[in-house]
Amino acid sequence: MNAEAAVLALAQVVAMVSLSPLLVGMMRQVRARLEGRAGAGALQPWRDLRKLLAKETLQAAGTSWVSVAGPTVLIVSSLLVCAMTPLLGTVTFTSVPDDLFVVVSVLLIGTVAVALVGLDAGTAFGGMGSSRHMTIAALVEPTVLVSVYALSIPVGSSVLSQIVAARLDDPASVASPVSLLALLALAVAVVAETGRLPVDNPNTHLELTMVHEAMVLESSGRDLAWLELGSWLRLGALLGLLSTLLMPWGIATELSAGGLLLASGALVAKIAITGALLAGVEVFLAKLRLFRIPELLAGSFVLAFLAVTASYLVVQA
Amino acid sequence: MSAVELGLEAQLVLAVVAAIVATWAPPRLRSTLAGVVSAAVGLTGAVTGVLVLAGSRGRIEVPTSLPLGDVGLDPSPLGGFFMVVAGAVGAVAAVYAIGYAEGPAASRAAWASLPVFLAAMQLVPAAADAVSFLLLWELMALASTSLVLTDHRDRAEVRQAALWYAALTQLSFVLLLLGFAVLVVDAGGVGFDLIGSIDPGSTSASVAFVLLVAGFATKAGIVPVHVWLPRAHPAAPSHVSAVMSAAMVKMGVYGALLVCLRLLPAGPAWWGLLLLAFGAVSAVYGILQASVTSDLKRLLAYSTTENVGLMFLALGTALLLRSVGVGGPADSAVAACLLLVASHAAFKCTLFLAAGSVLHGSGERDLDRMGGLGARMPVTALAFGVGALGAAALPVTAGFMAEWALLQSLIHGARPEDRLVAVAMPVAVAVVALTAGLALLTFVKAYGIAFLARPRSEGAAAAHEDGAWTMRPAMLVSAAAVLALGLVPGLAAEAVTRAGGVAGVGRVGGAGLELSGVGAQLDPIALSVMAALLAVPVLFVSRAAARRRPRRQVELAWGCGGVRVSPRMQYTATSYAEPLARVFDDALRPERDIEVTHTSESRYLVERVAFRQRLDDVVEERSYRPVVRLADRVGLAARRLQNGSIHRYLGYSFVALVAVLVLVAL
Numbered sequence: 001m002n003a004e005a006a007v008l009a010l011a012q013v014v015a016m017v018s019l020s021p022l023l024v025g026m027m028r029q030v031r032a033r034l035e036g037r038a039g040a041g042a043l044q045p046w047r048d049l050r051k052l053l054a055k056e057t058l059q060a061a062g063t064s065w066v067s068v069a070g071p072t073v074l075i076v077s078s079l080l081v082c083a084m085t086p087l088l089g090t091v092t093f094t095s096v097p098d099d100l101f102v103v104v105s106v107l108l109i110g111t112v113a114v115a116l117v118g119l120d121a122g123t124a125f126g127g128m129g130s131s132r133h134m135t136i137a138a139l140v141e142p143t144v145l146v147s148v149y150a151l152s153i154p155v156g157s158s159v160l161s162q163i164v165a166a167r168l169d170d171p172a173s174v175a176s177p178v179s180l181l182a183l184l185a186l187a188v189a190v191v192a193e194t195g196r197l198p199v200d201n202p203n204t205h206l207e208l209t210m211v212h213e214a215m216v217l218e219s220s221g222r223d224l225a226w227l228e229l230g231s232w233l234r235l236g237a238l239l240g241l242l243s244t245l246l247m248p249w250g251i252a253t254e255l256s257a258g259g260l261l262l263a264s265g266a267l268v269a270k271i272a273i274t275g276a277l278l279a280g281v282e283v284f285l286a287k288l289r290l291f292r293i294p295e296l297l298a299g300s301f302v303l304a305f306l307a308v309t310a311s312y313l314v315v316q317a
Numbered sequence: 318m319s320a321v322e323l324g325l326e327a328q329l330v331l332a333v334v335a336a337i338v339a340t341w342a343p344p345r346l347r348s349t350l351a352g353v354v355s356a357a358v359g360l361t362g363a364v365t366g367v368l369v370l371a372g373s374r375g376r377i378e379v380p381t382s383l384p385l386g387d388v389g390l391d392p393s394p395l396g397g398f399f400m401v402v403a404g405a406v407g408a409v410a411a412v413y414a415i416g417y418a419e420g421p422a423a424s425r426a427a428w429a430s431l432p433v434f435l436a437a438m439q440l441v442p443a444a445a446d447a448v449s450f451l452l453l454w455e456l457m458a459l460a461s462t463s464l465v466l467t468d469h470r471d472r473a474e475v476r477q478a479a480l481w482y483a484a485l486t487q488l489s490f491v492l493l494l495l496g497f498a499v500l501v502v503d504a505g506g507v508g509f510d511l512i513g514s515i516d517p518g519s520t521s522a523s524v525a526f527v528l529l530v531a532g533f534a535t536k537a538g539i540v541p542v543h544v545w546l547p548r549a550h551p552a553a554p555s556h557v558s559a560v561m562s563a564a565m566v567k568m569g570v571y572g573a574l575l576v577c578l579r580l581l582p583a584g585p586a587w588w589g590l591l592l593l594a595f596g597a598v599s600a601v602y603g604i605l606q607a608s609v610t611s612d613l614k615r616l617l618a619y620s621t622t623e624n625v626g627l628m629f630l631a632l633g634t635a636l637l638l639r640s641v642g643v644g645g646p647a648d649s650a651v652a653a654c655l656l657l658v659a660s661h662a663a664f665k666c667t668l669f670l671a672a673g674s675v676l677h678g679s680g681e682r683d684l685d686r687m688g689g690l691g692a693r694m695p696v697t698a699l700a701f702g703v704g705a706l707g708a709a710a711l712p713v714t715a716g717f718m719a720e721w722a723l724l725q726s727l728i729h730g731a732r733p734e735d736r737l738v739a740v741a742m743p744v745a746v747a748v749v750a751l752t753a754g755l756a757l758l759t760f761v762k763a764y765g766i767a768f769l770a771r772p773r774s775e776g777a778a779a780a781h782e783d784g785a786w787t788m789r790p791a792m793l794v795s796a797a798a799v800l801a802l803g804l805v806p807g808l809a810a811e812a813v814t815r816a817g818g819v820a821g822v823g824r825v826g827g828a829g830l831e832l833s834g835v836g837a838q839l840d841p842i843a844l845s846v847m848a849a850l851l852a853v854p855v856l857f858v859s860r861a862a863a864r865r866r867p868r869r870q871v872e873l874a875w876g877c878g879g880v881r882v883s884p885r886m887q888y889t890a891t892s893y894a895e896p897l898a899r900v901f902d903d904a905l906r907p908e909r910d911i912e913v914t915h916t917s918e919s920r921y922l923v924e925r926v927a928f929r930q931r932l933d934d935v936v937e938e939r940s941y942r943p944v945v946r947l948a949d950r951v952g953l954a955a956r957r958l959q960n961g962s963i964h965r966y967l968g969y970s971f972v973a974l975v976a977v978l979v980l981v982a983l
Contacts, residue, residue: 013851053858056866060874062771064691068868072855079851080844095826095840096847101724102839105712108757112711115761119888122688122770123876127888130765134758135896138608141754142747145724149746153731157836158724207877218874222862226855294900301747308743312733 004255005093009083011260015267016082020236021045021229023271027279028203034283045232049225057221063120070117071219071226077110078233087240088263089252090161090168098160100148104141107193110230111137117227118215125207129214136192136199136211136293143189143300150182150307151245160241167248174246181307183246188300190242192293194235197282199293209287236271239278243270321375324365325390325443328436329379331358335432340425351428352415352787358432359411362404362439369397370812376445381452388452389445389508395578396442398655398816399571402662403442405798406564407435409791413670414556416785417677420471422554427467431557434460438564442571446507447497454493454568458486461565464557465549478552482545489535489542493572496528500580509580517581526588529576537569537625538618540599541936547606550618551682555673558614562621563666567658570628574654577636578818586640586737593633593741597748599626602904602936604752608759609898609905609932611684611890613672616763617665620708623752624661628654630745631723638730641738645834648819649726652832655813656722660715660802664707667795671701674788675767679780684890686774687767693780698768700792705760707799710753713841715802718830721839724749729835755897762893771884804841806830891930898932907932 025042032039059067084098084106092098111133118130152158154173155166167174192199195212204210207217216227244251250266252259288296335354342350369392376391392400411431414422421427437457444450466479497507503521504512515522535542546566550558573592577584603622610616635650672682674697681687691698707714727746732738772778782789802809807824810831814822821834829840898907910929916922 009847053862054866057863057868058871059868060871062689062692063874064769066691066769072852072859075855076848076852079855080848083847083851093843095829095838096843097838099721099837099839101721102712102844105710105717105721106844109711112709112757112761116765116769119761119765120769121874121876122884122887123874124886124888125877127770127893130761131888131893131896134761134893135900138751138754138758138897139900141757142750145750146743146747149728149731149743152728153733156729158728159837217877221866221868222859226859290896291899305743305747312739 002093004091008089008091008252008255008260009093011264012085012087013079013082015088015264016233016236016240017079017229019268019271020232021049023236023239023275024232026272027275030276030279031203031283034280045228049229052220052225052228053222055221057223060121060218062122063218066116066120067219067223070113070120071223071230073113074110074230075226075233077106077113078230078237080106081110082233082237085237085241085244086161086164086251087237087244087267088260089255090165091252091255092159092161100152100158100160101145103160104144104148107234108137110234111193114212114215114227114231117219121218123218125210125214125217129211129217132211132290133215136297139294139297140189140192143185143297143304144193146301147182147185147189147304147307150178150304150311153308153311154178164244164248164251165253167245168251168253171248174248178307178311179245181303181310183242185300185304185307186245187242188296188303190238191278192297194231194238196235196278198285198288198296201287204287239271239274240267243274246274319373319375321365321368321373321392322377323375324361324368325375325377325392325440327361328358328365328439331361332432332436336429339428339432344423347425347428348415348418348423351432352411352418355411355414355428355432355435356408358435359404359406359408359439362435363401363408364404365392366397366400366402366404366439369400370394370815372815383452385448388449390440390443390449391445392443393579394815395571395574395817396444398812399442399567399658400439401812402567402659403435403439403564406560406662406666407439409666409795410556410560410670411435412787413559413673413791414554416783416787417556417673418554421467421469424467427464427554430460430463434464435560438560438568441568444509446509447501447512448507450509451490451494451497455490457565457568458490461557461561462486465553467554467557468552472552474548475552478545478548482549485535485542485545489532489569492528492532492535496525496532499525499528509575512580513582515581517584522581522584523588526576526581526584527591530573530592533569533572533576534595534629535569536572537566537629538599538622539569539595539625539629540602540622541940543599543603543622544934544937544941546622547610547615547618547934550621550669551612551614555614555669555676558617559666559669559673562618562669563662566621566625567662570625570632570654570658573629573632574817577632578651583639584636586637589633589636589638589640590737590741591633592629593637593745596626596629596631596633597745599623600630600748600752601626601755604755604759605901605904606932606934608755608762609894609907611894613675613682613684613687613763613767614669616684616759617668617672620756620759621661621665623756624657624665624708627720627723627749627752628657628661630748631657631726634723634726634730634741634745637738637741638726638732641732641735643730643732643738645821646726646730648817648821648834649722649729649832651817651819652813652822653719653722653726655817656715656719656806656809659809660707660719660799663715663795663798663802664704667700667704667792667799668708670788670792670795671697671704674783674792675701675780677783677788680776681774681780684763684766687772687777688770688774688884688887689768689772690777690780691768693777694768694782696782696789696792700796701768702764703796703799705764707803709757709760711757713800713803713845715799715806718803718806718839718841720749720753722830722832725832725835725837729837758894758897762890766888766890766893770887773884773887773889804828804845806841898930904935905932906935
């Protein structure tokens with residue numbers, strides 16, 4: 001079990017590292033085309049990474065070890081999330097199961113690392129981004145956990161691979177009101193967590209509206225490369241998780257070369273669809289005012305809570 | 318004489334010795350000698366607790382000249398668990414104090430009170446009957462009040478804080494006295510074993526439950542009786558705040574556990590719901606206040622209210638689930654409560670000691686005036702960082718394992734057929750999630766603003782790690798405990814099983830935690846190994862890139878082209894929490910004052926903007942102020958009765974005499 005889980009985790013990490021820059025490139029390309037621009041092509045994020053890794057890394061005087069270690073902590077936490085989320089298969093370690101509480105906490109380590117990087121240089125924009133980022137992260141938390149609670153009730157476990165496996169066994173449960181409400185709530189949480197529109201605009205050039213971008217303003221070279229790749233991996237893993245919960249088909253329940261290949265193909269298709277959909281929706285959205293975001297998150301929390309209520313009704317019926 | 322009996326007596330003897338040493342030793346040696354003996358008091362307590370947890374028992378009777386009889390000490394495993402927590406915190410704080418204490422904190426009174434406080438606190442969980450419990454409880458309260466008063470000569474706010482603390486701690490005592498009185502009348506004796514045989518379904522049991530829990534909640538700092546915490550912690554010297562927050566407040570939790578698990582087990586469902594509701598409110602309110610405050614010690618005090626709230630929430634969940642017959646998750650909830658106790662003791666002790674070191678080194682308590690302390694006080698920064706990770710419940714720290722266990726029991730406690738549980742559990746999950754999120758923000762703020770970036774005041778710029786050697790090891794040992802409890806929680810499983818009298822908590826893998834009652838397990842070491850393995854390729858690529866183009870230091874941060882003029886342009890703790898204060902405007906009710914001065918030439922040009930923000934505790938404003946005002950008014954009115962005129966006093970005597978005669982005649 002554990003050896004298989006290790007192989008699967010490795011496969012997931014490799015798959016996500018190669019796929020998530022492409023996913024981001026594809027999403028940018030979709031937006032560009034829909035907005036009538038030519039776009040840089042789906043491979044541009046990869047080229048950016050190569051360029052950043054080759055560039056000189058600058059560090060301002062007075063910054064601490066946090067500026068150096070923070071980017072590494074973010075990328076390791078993102079890699080760990082990729083390894084621990086059932087993206088290709090539902091085989092998991094016995095003593096470190098892909099428990100959603102653990103996955104969320106590992107994700108939060110990355111969140112904290114970036115927030116501290118933002119504060120470290122002592123500039124006004126870094127602090128601003130960090131403050132907004134943490135406020136949003138704090139308010140997203142209840143939505144995430146309550147929607148997980150809703151998803152876990154029918155299965156009796158918060159272990160993701162068990163939830164996915166149960167959905168695979170009973171495909172009708174995917175379309176149940178419980179599942180749809182919970183996934184909708186989770187989707188809003190993912191959008192907020194990964195800094196997409198309407199919560200944060202990843203393409204903005206106006207510092208006053210930045211959230212994520214403001215925190216990485218002071219980083220350069222490989223630090224910036226890790227920060228970028230880390231946040232892309234988060235986006236990839238969370239979209240992958242969302243689409244796996246919505247469309248569990250194709251995921252490997254046992255480990256085999258054929259199964260992994262099939263699952264990889266399915267994963268590419270799934271995140272391509274969700275990514276394109278997200279990018280398409282983003283074209284029609286404007287960024288929300290910062291103080292309207294809590295309303296959006298409160299709305300998603302209500303959805304999650306409704307999902308819990310619905311789960312009681314469904315079970316009792 | 319068994320080892321436990323020896324340990325109990327040794328604590329008493331050592332406390333007396335320490336008090337004598339503190340009184341008679343020459344000032345030069347006082348801190349060292351009294352500190353060493355006080356640390357021995359704590360250490361003895363911890364060892365005795367471990368022995369009790371390992372299964373030994375022992376009973377001693379301390380003869381007193383009181384009419385109520387002897388003081389009986391006979392620690393149960395639950396008491397042993399709290400003895401370990403209190404003793405360990407006490408020992409670390411006493412060692413820290415050797416270097417930290419100066420001025421009034423190194424006076425005779427302060428050094429003599431500390432060991433008495435420690436011994437009383439460690440023996441409270443050993444008490445075998447209601448009378449001994451109350452005696453030790455009161456001794457603990459008195460000794461801690463005297464410690465809060467340490468700085469009373471130099472700071473007026475200390476006198477105020479001590480008054481608030483004394484008033485509420487006596488309120489707690491009175492409530493406990495009444496509660497135990499009801500139980501003792503019912504049981505016909507004062508022994509805890511005798512009280513344990515009362516039927517918890519009776520009305521008098523419910524009355525006693527409410528009185529006792531209210532008394533213990535006051536000590537534990539549950540909203541709305543938390544108001545002493547944010548006053549007393551900043552007022553007391555830091556090692557005393559550490560002991561009060563990390564250990565003494567836990568005695569309130571011990572009391573609640575004592576009532577719910579030993580004295581009145583299997584109570585009705587509403588008891589659990591009551592605890593859960595107060596716990597939930599305290600958790601959210603505490604962390605909300607902590608997230609917007611910028612006084613470091615006040616922030617830590619409010620965070621204590623949050624954590625104690627979570628403990629009450631866990632205990633309430635356990636009672637609620639037991640009352641509907643859900644055994645497994647209920648046991649996990651008790652285990653979660655105990656894990657929360659141990660983890661909070663570890664990280665809060667670390668944080669208060671580090672805050673004391675910051676205060677010592679920079680003279681600042683206000684986060685808005687700190688900054689850049691990481692480079693100036695590296696050991697303090699390390700300890701505070703680890704403590705903050707624990708307080709934010711991030712893996713792999715003690716706080717994370719405890720919250721994980723709590724969430725597992727909440728998720729598996731779902732019972733759609735019981736409406737009460739069906740509503741309570743998801744609300745509890747949401748509360749835990751919100752507190753976890755806000756705790757994250759609070760401690761990123763505390764660490765980031767204090768230790769990173771550039772100094773915001775001269776004190777912070779001139780800060781230095783203190784020369785006193787005992788402070789650093791004490792902070793580091795405490796920080797190591799935060800990590801140890803998070804990495805090898807399985808080792809604490811046995812202790813938790815015995816202390817809570819629960820089943821289904823075990824060890825898995827190396828030293829991971831298994832909650833077999835809810836079918837969940839987690840091995841933090843394996844998680845860390847996975848992270849380390851994934852870090853290898855990243856570090857490899859970084860090294861390769863660094864060899865080609867090494868990191869270069871530049872003079873100025875970019876700041877989007879803005880030249881860094883003044884450190885005042887940085888975000889401060891207040892501005893960091895501003896978005897949150899706006900989101901929770903209705904709950905926090907901040908008072909903002911913005912003054913804009915225009916230049917004389919044009920009213921469209923601004924010369925100066927002054928911003929002032931005041932955040933008062935809403936609960937205090939709304940519920941305590943009116944009571945205090947009323948008491949003041951009654952006091953003023955009563956003053957007229959006694960105006961010093963002898964004629965009036967003779968008149969009073971005459972009226973009294975007549976009244977007595979009339980009464981007798983009737």
